[in-house]
Amino acid sequence: MSAIQKIKGFADMFPEDARAFTRMEDAAREVFTRYGFGELRIPVLERTELFAKGIGEDTDVVGKEMYTFTDRGDRSLTLRPEATAGALRACIEAGVVEPGKPSRYFAFGPMFRYERPQKGRMRQFHQIDAELLGSAEPQADVEVILMLQDYLSELGIGELSFELNSLGCRECRPNYRAALTAYFESLDASALCEDCRRRMKTNPLRVLDCKVPGCKALVADAPAIADHLCGGCRDHFSAVLSLVDRAGLKYTLNPRLVRGLDYYQRTTFEVTSGAIGAQTAVAGGGRYDGLVQLLGGPDAPGVGFACGMERLALLMDKQEAPRPDFFLAVTDERAVDAAVLLAHKLRTRGLAGECDYTSGSMKSRLRHAGRINAKKCYIIGPDEFDAGKVTVKDMEEGGQLSLDIAAFD
């Protein structure tokens, strides 16, 4: 046991699993391109302050989950725990954000959070991320939501539910927060669970999300955010809902849907599944007006989502390995070089397959060809080598024929 092992919460992916990720990426490129989104590739490392500012100092992500270190130049750097902050930083830096002129980007890649791993949660995990910048219109929220839905159905994932909520804006959320705090403080100090008493101080909205039965009962009578939205937020949300309705998307309103990152405003949404362990969120997103400006850009609004690839993978069917066109078997030592050259010619013609580097028994080679599910087995043994021929056996029909190796030149 002296071999070095991978570090906790990081995963190696072999082709069997990697194929699912390739499929997710291909489908994302296809679907998102239809919506006018272009691919963005940005670094995984950023200055720590970007996340501290963008995500919020009081969030769990920033408070205790970031991989932060000091580099050799004494700068504090952080492995990105989510995608939005970095994407906005890049767009601001490149000057592509302009209020009123929508720009659309998507990206995939690894994110890093220092948490205890469990089903559907890794320290290095992957997200597909989409950001629509520059539009404050409810139609933009709806297009982003519909794009996400299209994407998930393109992958053939069913049994998902969409949940929507509005968190209000900087004008009305403080009022709601105050009303909520007042409500909980009017109760017995022992009425809420221990965790919620802590949440009261850090983020009272989180109490809404508590699963403890006692808290749930109290939350049922708590003031609802819908009753505290300002006129602008109310109009925006009802426009979103009505358009989403007309597009035929089935969703549930979840007034307790509270997201973990401070930057969300107005529309928030989450796609959940009951089939991925204790975690339920497959994708989540919302509107983040004000974030671009907070990060030093123009006063431009934005909406986006992030989709967890490991969690999607749990919901996807296994991706079959591609079937090789050939296996090139060698049963005579002298034929190894000829075999490699022939295999090369076959590949030049667009065929896929592997080739022996050593000779072996006919039986073992054919068994291997069958096992990797090759369509044909090309065989060069002593007889073929002496005659300059290759035997081609059809692995399904069982028939075979003899061809001149020179014919492949």
Place this chain on the structure above:
RNA sequence: GUGAAUGUAGCUCAGUUGGCAGAGCACCAGGUUGUGGCCCUGGGGGCCGAGGGUUCAAGCCCCUUCAUUCACCCCA
């Protein structure tokens, strides 16, 4: 950070009150003198996660440690 479960062959896992380390799959060879899948026979493979303790004797009991998994917390 907290709690629980699990570490035995390449993989999935048995292993009784402590008494010679096993099965299935995979791999290799043979049954078939150049022909896969099905079947039969044989074979290679193990620091029983690591370290310490109890015992005539430990995979099994005790302590420590590491790793993995699931859950809490939180989130994708």
